[in-house]
Amino acid sequence: MTIVAGGDSFIWGCELLDHKHGGMNGYSRNTFTSLLAGTDTYICAAYPGIGNREVVARMINTLETLNDNIGVLVNWTWQGRDNVVDSDLDILVLQRYLVERDIPYMFTCADNCIVTDNPEIDYSHWFFFPRGVGVDQTESPRGFYQWAIENKYPIGSQGHPLEQAHKDAYDMMQEKFNELVKKHLQ
Amino acid sequence: MNWLKNIYNRITLEIRYRKKLKELRKRDPFIYK
Numbered sequence: 627m628t629i630v631a632g633g634d635s636f637i638w639g640c641e642l643l644d645h646k647h648g649g650m651n652g653y654s655r656n657t658f659t660s661l662l663a664g665t666d667t668y669i670c671a672a673y674p675g676i677g678n679r680e681v682v683a684r685m686i687n688t689l690e691t692l693n694d695n696i697g698v699l700v701n702w703t704w705q706g707r708d709n710v711v712d713s714d715l716d717i718l719v720l721q722r723y724l725v726e727r728d729i730p731y732m733f734t735c736a737d738n739c740i741v742t743d744n745p746e747i748d749y750s751h752w753f754f755f756p757r758g759v760g761v762d763q764t765e766s767p768r769g770f771y772q773w774a775i776e777n778k779y780p781i782g783s784q785g786h787p788l789e790q791a792h793k794d795a796y797d798m799m800q801e802k803f804n805e806l807v808k809k810h811l812q
Numbered sequence: 813m814n815w816l817k818n819i820y821n822r823i824t825l826e827i828r829y830r831k832k833l834k835e836l837r838k839r840d841p842f843i844y845k
Binding site: 634635662675703704706707709711737739787 | 834837840842
C-alpha cells in the first residue's frame, strides 16, 4: 500500500535532522505522516510555504499517477496564505475527489482556525489534538502547531516543532489513522 | 437613497473581510511574504 501525505513545511519536515533540502526527495522521514505510513510506501506531496490551494493541486497531481491501494493524510495549513478567510472550497475539492475515487483518508490541521461550520465538510475524517487545559491554551480541539507550541515541545530556530512533537503526534493519531485509512487497505 | 445604502453596506463588508484576513495572516508564524 502507498500513503500519500500533503501539507506544508511541517509535513516536508523542515528543521528535522534527516530533512535534506527543498529538492526532489529532500523531505524528512520523521514527520508524523511518515511515521504513520510506517513500512508502507510513502510519498510526500507536501512542500514548505505553500497554501491550501497548492496542497490540493499537488495532492491531486500525485494521486492521478497512482492506481489502487492508496491512503491519504493531509495536514491543512493557514488559509491566509491563499488570501482567503476560509479554505472550505479547497478542502471540499479534495474531499470529493477522494470520496469519488474511494480513497481512504484522514485530514488534520496546523491550526484550528481552518475549521468552519460548513456541513459539507466531513469532520468525522479529521483528527484534532485534545483541547488545552492551561489558562493560556486553546480550549477547543487543536491543530498540530497549536498543540506542539502550547505543550512547549522543542522547536527549531525557524519555529518548526522538532522530532519529539512528531513522534508524540504519531502516537496520538495512530488509532484513528488505522481506523480511517489503514484498515481499508491491503 | 437605496444605492447609497448599498455602497455603504458593501464597503462595510469589504472592511470586515479585510480585517478578518489580516487577523488570520497574523496567526501564521511562517507566512512567506
